[in-house]
Amino acid sequence: MEFQALDGPVTVNIPTASDLEKAVVTRFETGEGFALATINLDHLVKLGQDAEFAAAYRAQDFVVADGNPVVWLAKLAQQPVELMPGADLVVPLAEMAARSGVTVALIGSTEASLELAGMALCARVPGLVIATRIAPPMGFDADSAAANTLLRKIVDSGAGMAFLALGAPKQEQLAARGRVVAPGVGFAGIGAGLDFLAGSQKRAPKWVQRLALEWLWRLLSNPARLVGRYAHCIAILPRLTRDALRLRRSNGDSAG
Template sequence: MKFDVCGIPVDRCTTEAVVERALDHVAGGEGPLTILSCNVDMVVKAHRDPDFARVLGSGDVVTADGMPVVWLGRLLGADFPERVAGSDLVPRIAAACAARGHSVFLFGAAEGVAEAAAARLREAHPALRVAGVLSPPLGFERDPQALEAALAAVRAAAPDVLFVALSAPRQERFVQAHARALGAKVILGIGGSLDMLAGRVRRAPSLVQRTGTEWLWRLAQEPRRLARRYLVEDAAFARIAAAELWKRRGPGASAG
């Protein structure tokens, strides 16, 4: 079931439930099932850009990918059971696909990353069918020829599950605009998960993840790329969250 978090309908679900829904859809669902994630950065971007909020909210499943989002949802009165991160969904869904004979396609990330991630997945799951990998050039979605070439490559591979690893909001806009043209049964927006899977970025220890400080771990690894995002742009999350709590739970808030 979905719950409104700062204007974004987020699913109250577990990682296992998302994996099962994805695999059930591969087996018998109609049309593409889109799975997106909502983290602190996306809440801030959605607050600043109503169109992005609409695009993000259009996902069939929108997971709470970040402990601050989970905590805020709980403070607002929803029973979010856990954080559901793309970096957890990718290996779990890949393992399930290997067991059931389904195929996956890895799309996005920097040159060579998708190939390295695919190699690690095959090493862990020799039975996994990797239908293809593709790292399109930066800005491909604004070039009609490059865009059509990318869409055609995925369609020709006809994967059961497509992992899309682009930066927000490009990733969400791409999935929302081209879900049907891609031809995959299930499409997941997974952000930097391929970099972690490929070993280019180290995942934070589980304790760091549970305490909601994974952003500090990532900042320490990629300070030049992430400093502005984490220390400047995403600092607005505290103000947005406080305003939402005041509106929904403060004096004068509606009892319903």
């Protein structure tokens, strides 16, 4: 599924969880790193406005669908993808790392949350080794000398994969930079995934997630921060719907 961004398209190139596992395990086996992004409506808003963010996204090796609207748009375009939120990928990716003998780094949040998240993750994934935990300071710039220092610390720790819990656009920009500075490390942007594991943030209950209402749960939890963001997301839906229908027609013409 392709979405238009500044200077060109961004593609959801990993449609299923099975495809993601094959791709990640192959990188672990070859010692080649990767950058994994989870695209959602907020990212699509940013991709249409921020050239640096768009460039960082195009540096990602793997892009999966995070958010039901992205899944619905892909279905409308007849290019179906599975829902794979970043928070849901933490444990499966950790399991892949443990089976492959790859140690991991936890990056982002706070030192206290990283400690708790690490304990929770190790309890759920036997054999997992956490090589390092790094909580960058407030105002951390993913395009700075400090970012290079952080990336070198990850490499020096021996970690083969780093969970980036920095939020967009920082985690995608750091992953893109990591593909140059630390090409043997896999970088996975997982948003609040570590805070959910630590319990420092509360995720919507499963029944809310099943009803595709997690966005409403978040909005009601923090309306001052999210009303503007969600308004921008809603505003781009008509254009995205038109684009999906155009792709659908194009697919139909190709099939004919």
